[in-house]
Amino acid sequence: LITGDTPYGDAIGPKTWGGGMDPGPYDEFWSDTFVIWETLWKYGWKDENIFVLFGNGEDWVFTGCTNNRYYASQYTIEWGIESITDDAAYYQDVVDIFAYLDGLMTDDDFLFVWTFDHGSTLPGGSTLELMGQDNITDEEFAAIMPEHYDKRVFWMQQYHSGGFIDDLHNEKTVILTACDASESAGPCLDLNPDGGDPLENEYYAPDNDYYTHGEFNYHVFNAARYETIAYFNFLWEPDLNLDCFT
Numbered sequence: 001l002i003t004g005d006t007p008y009g010d011a012i013g014p015k016t017w018g019g020g021m022d023p024g025p026y027d028e029f030w031s032d033t034f035v036i037w038e039t040l041w042k043y044g045w046k047d048e049n050i051f052v053l054f055g056n057g058e059d060w061v062f063t064g065c066t067n068n069r070y071y072a073s074q075y076t077i078e079w080g081i082e083s084i085t086d087d088a089a090y091y092q093d094v095v096d097i098f099a100y101l102d103g104l105m106t107d108d109d110f111l112f113v114w115t116f117d118h119g120s121t122l123p124g125g126s127t128l129e130l131m132g133q134d135n136i137t138d139e140e141f142a143a144i145m146p147e148h149y150d151k152r153v154f155w156m157q158q159y160h161s162g163g164f165i166d167d168l169h170n171e172k173t174v175i176l177t178a179c180d181a182s183e184s185a186g187p188c189l190d191l192n193p194d195g196g197d198p199l200e201n202e203y204y205a206p207d208n209d210y211y212t213h214g215e216f217n218y219h220v221f222n223a224a225r226y227e228t229i230a231y232f233n234f235l236w237e238p239d240l241n242l243d244c245f246t
Contacts, residue, residue, distance in 0.1 A: 003033045004089040004117035004130035006055040007062075028187050029116060030060035031202075032157070032217045034070045035229055036114050037084045039221060047081050051097055055131060057088035067209050069202070089117075091134035095144055102146040111145075111152035116214065119158030119185075126163025126181055128156075142167035157214040159184045178216030187212045202229060 008025040033054050040050050054060070059072055068074045072084045087093050105111065118129040127135040141164060145152075154168060154175045163181035178185035202211040213221075213229065222228050 001033060001036055001050065001052045001054075002089055002094060002113070002115045002117075002128070002130075003029050003054045004094075004128065004134070005029050007060060026187075026212075027062065028212045028214050028217070030054070030062070031070050031211045032116055032214050032221075034072070034084065035213070035217070035221055036155075039225055040112070041079065042225070047079070047084075050084075051087070051101075052085045053087050053089040053093050053097060054085045055089060057085060057093075059083040059085045067204050069204070069209070069211065088131060090131045091136060094130060094136060098144045098146060102148075105146045105148050107148050108150050109148070111149045112155075113145075113152070114155045115161070116157040116217070119160040121160050121163065121181070125167075126160040128158055128161075128164075138164040138167045155217075155220060157185060157217050161185065176216075176220060178214065185214065185216060188215050188218050 005026070007027040007029050033052065037050055037052060041047070060070070062070060072079065073082050076082055087097065101111070115128055120127045120129060120135065122137060125138045127137050128141065129135045145168070149172065152173050154164070154173070154177075156164060156175070156177045158178070160179065160181055160183065161177035162179055162183065165175050165177065165181075168175055202213075203209070218229065
Protein backbone atom coordinates (compact mmCIF):
# COMPACT_ATOMS: atom_id res chain seq x y z
CA LEU A 1 0.00 0.00 0.00
CA ILE A 2 1.68 3.23 -1.17
CA THR A 3 0.57 6.75 -0.22
CA GLY A 4 3.21 9.29 -1.13
CA ASP A 5 1.90 12.30 0.76
CA THR A 6 0.21 13.35 3.99
CA PRO A 7 -3.09 15.16 4.66
CA TYR A 8 -1.31 18.41 5.50
CA GLY A 9 2.07 19.56 6.68
CA ASP A 10 3.37 19.09 10.20
CA ALA A 11 6.26 17.38 11.97
CA ILE A 12 4.89 13.91 11.25
CA GLY A 13 4.82 14.35 7.51
CA PRO A 14 5.54 17.59 5.65
CA LYS A 15 3.28 18.46 2.75
CA THR A 16 5.85 18.18 0.00
CA TRP A 17 3.85 17.85 -3.21
CA GLY A 18 4.14 20.91 -5.46
CA GLY A 19 6.83 22.36 -3.21
CA GLY A 20 4.29 22.77 -0.43
CA MET A 21 2.14 25.06 -2.56
CA ASP A 22 -0.96 22.88 -2.13
CA PRO A 23 -1.26 22.34 1.63
CA GLY A 24 -4.60 20.55 1.59
CA PRO A 25 -6.09 19.33 3.83
CA TYR A 26 -6.42 15.94 2.19
CA ASP A 27 -7.37 13.67 5.08
CA GLU A 28 -8.30 10.99 2.53
CA PHE A 29 -4.59 10.27 2.12
CA TRP A 30 -4.62 8.72 5.57
CA SER A 31 -8.24 7.59 5.95
CA ASP A 32 -8.13 5.65 2.67
CA THR A 33 -4.78 4.07 3.54
CA PHE A 34 -6.25 2.97 6.84
CA VAL A 35 -9.43 1.59 5.26
CA ILE A 36 -7.61 -0.52 2.67
CA TRP A 37 -5.37 -2.00 5.40
CA GLU A 38 -8.48 -2.70 7.49
CA THR A 39 -10.22 -4.31 4.51
CA LEU A 40 -7.31 -6.64 3.79
CA TRP A 41 -7.08 -7.59 7.46
CA LYS A 42 -10.80 -8.39 7.57
CA TYR A 43 -10.34 -10.68 4.58
CA GLY A 44 -7.67 -12.67 6.38
CA TRP A 45 -4.41 -11.00 5.38
CA LYS A 46 -1.84 -11.02 8.17
CA ASP A 47 -0.11 -7.79 9.16
CA GLU A 48 3.28 -9.25 8.24
CA ASN A 49 2.02 -9.66 4.67
CA ILE A 50 0.70 -6.10 4.33
CA PHE A 51 3.38 -3.48 3.68
CA VAL A 52 2.29 0.13 4.19
CA LEU A 53 4.44 2.94 2.79
CA PHE A 54 2.92 6.19 4.00
CA GLY A 55 4.24 9.73 4.19
CA ASN A 56 7.34 9.94 6.36
CA GLY A 57 6.86 6.47 7.80
CA GLU A 58 4.48 7.03 10.72
CA ASP A 59 0.74 6.65 11.19
CA TRP A 60 -1.07 9.94 10.79
CA VAL A 61 -2.61 11.62 13.85
CA PHE A 62 -5.64 13.79 13.18
CA THR A 63 -6.08 16.83 15.38
CA GLY A 64 -9.50 17.94 16.55
CA CYS A 65 -11.18 14.55 16.09
CA THR A 66 -12.62 12.74 19.08
CA ASN A 67 -13.93 9.37 17.88
CA ASN A 68 -10.51 7.91 16.96
CA ARG A 69 -11.87 6.09 13.89
CA TYR A 70 -8.47 6.21 12.19
CA TYR A 71 -6.13 5.38 15.07
CA ALA A 72 -4.72 1.86 14.87
CA SER A 73 -3.95 1.91 18.59
CA GLN A 74 -7.65 1.66 19.46
CA TYR A 75 -7.76 -1.73 17.72
CA THR A 76 -4.66 -3.15 19.42
CA ILE A 77 -6.50 -5.92 21.24
CA GLU A 78 -8.27 -7.03 18.06
CA TRP A 79 -5.42 -6.53 15.59
CA GLY A 80 -2.39 -7.09 17.82
CA ILE A 81 -0.55 -4.01 16.51
CA GLU A 82 -0.06 -0.38 17.56
CA SER A 83 0.33 1.10 14.07
CA ILE A 84 -0.09 0.07 10.44
CA THR A 85 2.68 2.07 8.73
CA ASP A 86 5.87 0.15 7.96
CA ASP A 87 7.99 2.67 6.06
CA ALA A 88 8.06 6.05 4.38
CA ALA A 89 6.94 6.61 0.78
CA TYR A 90 9.94 8.19 -0.90
CA TYR A 91 11.12 6.91 -4.27
CA GLN A 92 13.81 4.65 -2.85
CA ASP A 93 11.39 3.17 -0.32
CA VAL A 94 9.10 2.12 -3.16
CA VAL A 95 11.98 0.60 -5.12
CA ASP A 96 13.23 -1.20 -2.01
CA ILE A 97 9.91 -2.81 -1.05
CA PHE A 98 9.42 -4.33 -4.47
CA ALA A 99 13.02 -5.53 -4.56
CA TYR A 100 12.36 -7.20 -1.20
CA LEU A 101 9.17 -8.81 -2.51
CA ASP A 102 10.94 -9.93 -5.66
CA GLY A 103 13.26 -11.98 -3.48
CA LEU A 104 10.33 -13.61 -1.66
CA MET A 105 7.59 -14.22 -4.17
CA THR A 106 7.09 -17.41 -6.15
CA ASP A 107 4.92 -18.38 -9.10
CA ASP A 108 2.19 -19.37 -6.62
CA ASP A 109 1.88 -15.99 -4.87
CA PHE A 110 -0.76 -13.28 -5.18
CA LEU A 111 0.30 -9.61 -5.32
CA PHE A 112 -2.05 -6.74 -4.47
CA VAL A 113 -0.82 -3.16 -4.98
CA TRP A 114 -2.78 -0.05 -3.98
CA THR A 115 -1.57 3.49 -4.70
CA PHE A 116 -2.71 6.97 -3.72
CA ASP A 117 -1.25 10.45 -4.03
CA HIS A 118 -1.25 13.15 -6.63
CA GLY A 119 -0.40 12.05 -10.14
CA SER A 120 0.98 13.83 -13.15
CA THR A 121 1.95 13.28 -16.77
CA LEU A 122 5.13 13.27 -18.78
CA PRO A 123 5.46 12.99 -22.56
CA GLY A 124 4.23 9.49 -23.31
CA GLY A 125 3.38 8.49 -19.76
CA SER A 126 1.98 9.08 -16.28
CA THR A 127 3.60 9.44 -12.86
CA LEU A 128 2.75 8.65 -9.27
CA GLU A 129 3.96 11.45 -7.01
CA LEU A 130 5.85 10.47 -3.86
CA MET A 131 7.34 12.13 -0.80
CA GLY A 132 10.14 14.68 -1.15
CA GLN A 133 8.84 15.87 -4.53
CA ASP A 134 9.85 12.49 -5.93
CA ASN A 135 7.81 10.69 -8.53
CA ILE A 136 7.89 7.35 -10.30
CA THR A 137 6.84 6.95 -13.91
CA ASP A 138 4.53 4.26 -15.20
CA GLU A 139 7.44 2.57 -17.00
CA GLU A 140 9.65 2.65 -13.89
CA PHE A 141 6.82 1.31 -11.75
CA ALA A 142 6.19 -1.61 -14.07
CA ALA A 143 9.91 -2.39 -14.27
CA ILE A 144 10.33 -2.82 -10.49
CA MET A 145 7.40 -5.22 -10.04
CA PRO A 146 8.29 -8.70 -8.77
CA GLU A 147 8.98 -11.14 -11.58
CA HIS A 148 7.22 -14.16 -10.08
CA TYR A 149 3.51 -14.28 -9.17
CA ASP A 150 0.39 -16.30 -9.86
CA LYS A 151 -1.97 -13.33 -10.12
CA ARG A 152 -1.78 -9.65 -9.27
CA VAL A 153 -4.24 -6.79 -8.79
CA PHE A 154 -3.66 -3.02 -8.87
CA TRP A 155 -6.02 -0.37 -7.47
CA MET A 156 -4.94 3.21 -8.26
CA GLN A 157 -6.64 6.42 -7.10
CA GLN A 158 -4.15 9.05 -8.29
CA TYR A 159 -4.60 11.50 -11.17
CA HIS A 160 -3.81 10.02 -14.61
CA SER A 161 -3.66 6.53 -13.12
CA GLY A 162 -5.01 5.02 -16.33
CA GLY A 163 -1.63 5.73 -17.88
CA PHE A 164 -0.23 2.80 -15.90
CA ILE A 165 -2.52 0.25 -17.54
CA ASP A 166 -0.56 -0.34 -20.74
CA ASP A 167 2.66 -0.87 -18.76
CA LEU A 168 1.21 -3.32 -16.25
CA HIS A 169 -1.41 -5.32 -18.11
CA ASN A 170 -1.09 -9.00 -18.97
CA GLU A 171 -3.24 -12.11 -18.76
CA LYS A 172 -2.52 -12.54 -15.03
CA THR A 173 -3.21 -8.94 -13.99
CA VAL A 174 -6.34 -6.97 -13.04
CA ILE A 175 -6.03 -3.17 -12.95
CA LEU A 176 -8.65 -0.76 -11.57
CA THR A 177 -7.93 2.96 -11.93
CA ALA A 178 -9.83 6.06 -10.87
CA CYS A 179 -9.46 7.67 -14.29
CA ASP A 180 -7.82 7.31 -17.66
CA ALA A 181 -4.40 8.65 -18.62
CA SER A 182 -5.72 12.10 -19.50
CA GLU A 183 -8.11 12.59 -16.58
CA SER A 184 -7.92 13.86 -13.03
CA ALA A 185 -9.42 12.18 -9.97
CA GLY A 186 -10.55 13.63 -6.68
CA PRO A 187 -12.38 13.24 -3.38
CA CYS A 188 -16.01 12.29 -2.95
CA LEU A 189 -18.37 15.14 -3.79
CA ASP A 190 -21.20 14.01 -1.49
CA LEU A 191 -23.72 14.23 -4.32
CA ASN A 192 -27.08 12.52 -3.85
CA PRO A 193 -29.33 12.35 -6.93
CA ASP A 194 -32.36 11.89 -4.66
CA GLY A 195 -31.69 15.16 -2.86
CA GLY A 196 -31.43 13.60 0.60
CA ASP A 197 -28.49 13.21 2.93
CA PRO A 198 -25.10 12.69 1.25
CA LEU A 199 -24.27 9.14 0.29
CA GLU A 200 -20.52 9.52 0.50
CA ASN A 201 -17.79 10.18 3.06
CA GLU A 202 -18.24 9.86 6.80
CA TYR A 203 -19.89 12.04 9.40
CA TYR A 204 -20.05 11.09 13.06
CA ALA A 205 -22.46 12.88 15.38
CA PRO A 206 -22.41 14.19 18.07
CA ASP A 207 -18.62 14.51 17.79
CA ASN A 208 -18.93 16.42 14.50
CA ASP A 209 -16.05 14.39 13.07
CA TYR A 210 -16.00 14.31 9.28
CA TYR A 211 -13.69 12.25 7.09
CA THR A 212 -13.33 12.42 3.33
CA HIS A 213 -12.31 9.73 0.85
CA GLY A 214 -11.16 9.46 -2.72
CA GLU A 215 -14.19 9.02 -4.99
CA PHE A 216 -12.87 5.85 -6.62
CA ASN A 217 -11.56 4.48 -3.34
CA TYR A 218 -14.83 5.04 -1.52
CA HIS A 219 -16.96 3.07 -3.93
CA VAL A 220 -14.52 0.25 -4.61
CA PHE A 221 -13.99 -0.13 -0.84
CA ASN A 222 -17.74 -0.34 -0.26
CA ALA A 223 -18.12 -2.94 -3.00
CA ALA A 224 -15.29 -5.05 -1.60
CA ARG A 225 -16.49 -4.77 2.01
CA TYR A 226 -20.25 -5.21 1.40
CA GLU A 227 -20.82 -2.22 3.65
CA THR A 228 -20.04 1.47 3.68
CA ILE A 229 -16.81 2.65 5.24
CA ALA A 230 -18.82 4.02 8.17
CA TYR A 231 -19.98 0.44 8.93
CA PHE A 232 -23.54 0.85 7.66
CA ASN A 233 -24.47 -2.41 5.96
CA PHE A 234 -27.36 -1.19 3.82
CA LEU A 235 -27.10 -1.63 0.06
CA TRP A 236 -28.08 1.07 -2.44
CA GLU A 237 -29.91 0.35 -5.68
CA PRO A 238 -27.11 0.71 -8.28
CA ASP A 239 -29.52 1.65 -11.09
CA LEU A 240 -30.88 4.85 -9.56
CA ASN A 241 -32.84 6.02 -12.61
CA LEU A 242 -33.92 2.52 -13.72
CA ASP A 243 -32.38 2.86 -17.18
CA CYS A 244 -30.64 -0.54 -16.95
CA PHE A 245 -27.23 1.10 -16.56
CA THR A 246 -25.21 1.66 -13.39
